[in-house]
Amino acid sequence: MKPIIRVQNLSKQYLIGAKAEPYGTFRESITRAARKPIEMMRRSNGSGQKNTFWALDDVSFDVMPGEVVGIIGRNGAGKSTLLKILSRITEPTKGRAELYGRVGSLLEVGTGFHPELTGRENIYLNGAILGMRREEISKKFDEIVDFAEIDEFLDTPVKRYSSGMYVRLAFAVAANLDPEILIVDEVLAVGDAEFQKKCLGKMSEVAKGGRTVIFVSHNINAISTLTRGCLYLSEGKLEFAGPTADAVHRYAERRKAVDEIYRAKEHSDRPSITRVQVFTSDPNNIHRHGKQFRIEIDVNMPFESTGVGVSFQIMNELSQPVVASWAYPSVKPLFRERGHHTVECVIPELRLYAGEYTLTVGLADERGPVIFEHLSEICGFDVNMFGIPSGHPNGWLPNVCVYIEDAKWETVHRDY
Numbered sequence: 001m002k003p004i005i006r007v008q009n010l011s012k013q014y015l016i017g018a019k020a021e022p023y024g025t026f027r028e029s030i031t032r033a034a035r036k037p038i039e040m041m042r043r044s045n046g047s048g049q050k051n052t053f054w055a056l057d058d059v060s061f062d063v064m065p066g067e068v069v070g071i072i073g074r075n076g077a078g079k080s081t082l083l084k085i086l087s088r089i090t091e092p093t094k095g096r097a098e099l100y101g102r103v104g105s106l107l108e109v110g111t112g113f114h115p116e117l118t119g120r121e122n123i124y125l126n127g128a129i130l131g132m133r134r135e136e137i138s139k140k141f142d143e144i145v146d147f148a149e150i151d152e153f154l155d156t157p158v159k160r161y162s163s164g165m166y167v168r169l170a171f172a173v174a175a176n177l178d179p180e181i182l183i184v185d186e187v188l189a190v191g192d193a194e195f196q197k198k199c200l201g202k203m204s205e206v207a208k209g210g211r212t213v214i215f216v217s218h219n220i221n222a223i224s225t226l227t228r229g230c231l232y233l234s235e236g237k238l239e240f241a242g243p244t245a246d247a248v249h250r251y252a253e254r255r256k257a258v259d260e261i262y263r264a265k266e267h268s269d270r271p272s273i274t275r276v277q278v279f280t281s282d283p284n285n286i287h288r289h290g291k292q293f294r295i296e297i298d299v300n301m302p303f304e305s306t307g308v309g310v311s312f313q314i315m316n317e318l319s320q321p322v323v324a325s326w327a328y329p330s331v332k333p334l335f336r337e338r339g340h341h342t343v344e345c346v347i348p349e350l351r352l353y354a355g356e357y358t359l360t361v362g363l364a365d366e367r368g369p370v371i372f373e374h375l376s377e378i379c380g381f382d383v384n385m386f387g388i389p390s391g392h393p394n395g396w397l398p399n400v401c402v403y404i405e406d407a408k409w410e411t412v413h414r415d416y
Contacts, residue, residue, distance in 0.1 A: 002100070004181060004212050005063035005086070010095035012056040012081050012236075014266070053265065055081040057236040058095070065180075068203070068213040070223040070244055072251050073233035075375050076265060079216045082233070083107055083185055086214065101180025101212070102130055106170050115159035119150055119169055122158055126173045140176050147202070148172035163364070163371065168195060175202050182206055183214045200226060218360070218376040220248055220319045252317070260285045262361075262378040271308050271372045273363050274298045274340070278379045285381040289388055289404070293350035295379075297361060299341045306336055307367040310343060313360045314352070315377060321360070322352070322402040328366040351404050352383045354396055 056078045063069050071079050084090045085097050087105040113122045123144055127137035145151055148168040150161075158166065175182060184203065200222055207213050207226075217223055223230065223244060230247035232240040240247050262276040275298035281291035297310055309328030313321040325345055327334050335341035358380045363373035385396045 001064060003062040004065040004100050005214075006098040007062070007086075008060050008096050008098075010056055010059040010082070010085065010097055011054060011093050012078075012085065012090070013052050013054050013093040015052055054236050056085075056092070059233075059236075059238045060095075061231060061238065061241050063212060063214070065212055066207070066210045067229060068207040068215065068227045070227035070230040070247070071214065071216045071233065072218070072220070072223060072230060072247060073239075074377060075262075076235070077233040078236040079233055080107070080185060083183055083214070083216060087183055099181060102178075103181045103183060104130060104174040104177055104179030105183040105185075106174040107183070107185045113158050113166070113170065116157055118157055119148075119154045119161070122169070123173055127177050130177055130179065132177060137177070140178070144169075144172045144176045147176060147198075164195070171199055171202075175199075175206060179211065181212045181214070185216045196222075218315075218319050220251075224248060260379055260381060262359075262375060268300070269302055271302065271305065271363055272300050273310075273361060273373045273375060274300050276359065276361050276375065276379055278359065278381055280381050287350065287352075287381050287383050289354065289383055289385050290349050290351055293347045295345045295359070297343050297345075299335055299343065299363065301335055301338050301341065304336060304338050305365070306333075307365040308335070308372070309364065309366050310334065311362045311364070312345070315358050315360055316402050317356050319377070320402075322357075323347075323350075330366060349406075350383075351406065353401050353404055354383050354385045355402070356380065356382055 059078070059082065071082065073079050081090070083105070084107065085092050086099060087103060087107060089107070114125060117125065123141060124134065124137055127134075127140075145154060148165075148171075150165055150169055153161065153165065158169070161169070171184075174184070182203065184199075203213050203215065203226060213226075215223065215226060227244045229242065230240075230244040231238060232247045232251050240250050260278055260280075262273075264272060264274045275296070277296045278285070279294040279296070280287035281293070282288055287293060295312060297312075299308075299310065301308065306329055309326060311324070311326030311328075314323040316322050325347075327343070327345070329336070334343045358377040359375075360377065361373070361375045362371065364371045388396075390396045
């Protein structure tokens with residue numbers, strides 16, 4: 001049987017600090033193409049590789065029809081770059097990717113949507129982009145609207161949709177317009193739990209129908225449930241391709257070495273997170289249960305804004321969120337002016353149970369569906385229970401819980 005996806009020696013190089021090229025006329029595109037080699041030589045200042053990095057480096061794999069393949073790895077591993085190449089959003093620097101079939105993709109909130117068009121119009125627009133005839137789209141129309149649950153907003157311009165509405169409609173369009181290949185990125189992380197469950201069920205249904213699914217997620221439970229095969233990427237290289245259980249094991253082993261400080265590798269001309277650091281009670285990323293825990297987040301605002309806010313989740317070893325906090329301007333304005341800002345969050349007594357934890361940090365506009373940054377599984381730290389009496393004859397047992405409340409027990413005397 002012939003692979004439905006064949007990737008051979010795929011590599012993608014970026015210029016550090018380079019801005020995305022604007023859309024323009026054909027003549028302007030030709031002019032930029034002719035100028036690019038000169039600009040690259042000028043930026044490199046004779047050092048060749050000084051101002052570039054490889055987001056993907058010589059990646060090769062095959063996917064057979066009907067397979068559901070997961071892709072895992074830390075931030076900056078190359079997952080999203082790989083999906084953008086497979087979705088024909090960007091071109092590789094070297095190598096090739098061959099896809100044999102119609103591709104439906106959900107990479108970022110609102111990708112492929114025109115903000116001025118209504119939900120109804122965008123459904124037909126996306127179907128046309130996929131190469132479907134109007135009659136084919138009409139047959140699927142009611143199914144898409146029912147799944148997205150946006151009936152009353154169907155004729156409202158999507159620029160007025162919330163992020164949840166955007167995601168529901170985008171996923172409904174991508175999954176229900178019968179693509180032979182469905183590509184889904186971590187964008188599902190912005191939906192609520194019920195919606196994520198619904199989407200995972202739909203992807204399972206798509207897979208059982210014989211279509212191919214490529215799924216990127218930091219939710220290891222979802223990857224383990226939905227996929228049998230998995231690709232593990234690290235720093236642009238394919239570290240492992242094979243059974244999901246083996247890939248997850250290798251990934252878990254590597255996660256133990258997560259740095260306590262996150263620093264952005266590249267400059268962005270959008271609001272961005274440049275640094276995240278956790279301050280534990282003890283050295284070497286060790287935090288003692290019940291002690292003060294502090295997080296610092298550096299944010300770069302290239303323009304003034306009254307809607308941008310920041311949030312974080314503490315994730316356990318199964319990539320499940322166990323603690324969350326957020327600061328959006330309507331409740332707590334932290335930064336509005338243009339420039340660099342450092343914000344901190346202090347938890348006076350972090351009562352996590354013993355185990356390994358990481359952070360997921362987000363930067364978004366609370367007024368609409370714009371997510372500027374979503375950093376997963378950064379700033380790893382361990383929680384221990386040293387010096388704390390357990391009150392249990394066997395001491396502190398593993399995997400009992402993830403959080404301990406400060407509860408009081410006493411005997412209540414009643415007359416029965």
